[in-house]
Amino acid sequence: MKVFIAFAGPRLKGNTAQLMNAFIDGMKSQKPDAEYIDGKVYQKKINYCRGCEMCKTTTGVCVQHDEMFDMYDEIFDSDVLIMAAPTYWFNISGQLKVFLDRLYGMKAGGMRNKALVYITTFGDVDEYASGAHNAVNSIKEISEYLSVPYCAVYASTGMxxxxxxxxxxxxKQGAELAKSIKK
Ligand SMILES: Cc1cc2nc3c(=O)[nH]c(=O)nc-3n(C[C@H](O)[C@H](O)[C@H](O)COP(=O)(O)O)c2cc1C
Structure with missing residues (x-):
């Protein structure tokens, strides 16, 4: 099993990183020998998707050869893609959204061969008032569109x-997901 970790938050020891690390520890409890790749997305320079559609019509992959491009092969090969970022303004943070948009430019099939995980924390004590569910549901809709498994992990930090x-x-969620991947 290969796991690509896309942590897109600005605080490496912040709330979201703590929640994500608990999830990964759970995965490791079941699959200690799996490959866990820290994509270091938080420190990458990732251009915005240009919407040129060259990846779909001509080249088969994104024409922008930036640090996102360099990650494509490892993301493509992964069985689990973990995307983690704090909730900003009732939704996915900007950093993560840029990464997500650029997944469109990966070579065909790369999003249909993996489970998606979205991990977030939010400041409000109420998970609905926080807006975190907007992001949780966005990624859920992506997983439904792609017909791939999805796991959402979220927690308030308001207390x-x-x-x-x-x-x-x-x-526990990490352990369950790792168990469900038969690799
Ligand atoms: C720019 C910005 C926007 C935020 N927007 C929200 C929000 O819409 N809803 C919410 O509940 N918390 C919001 N928060 C609070 C963070 O989601 C919360 O503190 C989170 O746990 C921070 O995670 P971190 O420690 O990984 O950075 C916001 C924080 C920032 C900096």
Whole structure:
């Protein structure tokens, strides 16, 4: 099993990173020998999708040879794509959205061969008022469109950081997902 980790938050030890690490620890509890690739998306320079459609009509892959392009092969080969970022303005953060848009330019089939995971934290105590569900549902719709498995992991930080219960739940979700991948 190969797991590509796209952490797109600005705070490497922040709330979202903590929740994501609990999820990954859960995965590792079941699949310690799997390949876990930190794409270091948070420090990459990723251009916006240009919407030129060259990837679909002519070249088969994005024409922008930037740091996103360099990640395509590893993302393509992965069985699980973890996308993690804090909730910003009731939705996916800008950093993650740019990454997500550029997945469109990966060579054909790369999004239909993997499980998607979206991990987020939010400041509001209420998960609906926080807007986190807008992002959770966006990625859910992508997974339905692609007919691939989807796992959403989210937690409020409004009571002073990510709770122990949320970390434990994320760990369990990670373990369950890893078990469900037969590789
Ligand atoms: C630009 C910005 C926008 C935010 N928008 C929301 C929001 O819409 N809803 C919410 O509940 N929290 C919002 N927050 C709070 C963060 O989602 C929350 O503090 C999160 O846990 C931060 O994660 P991090 O520690 O990984 O950076 C926002 C924070 C920032 C910096």
């Amino acid at each position: 002073g950081g990510v709770s122990k219960a949320a970390l434990e739940k994320a760990y």
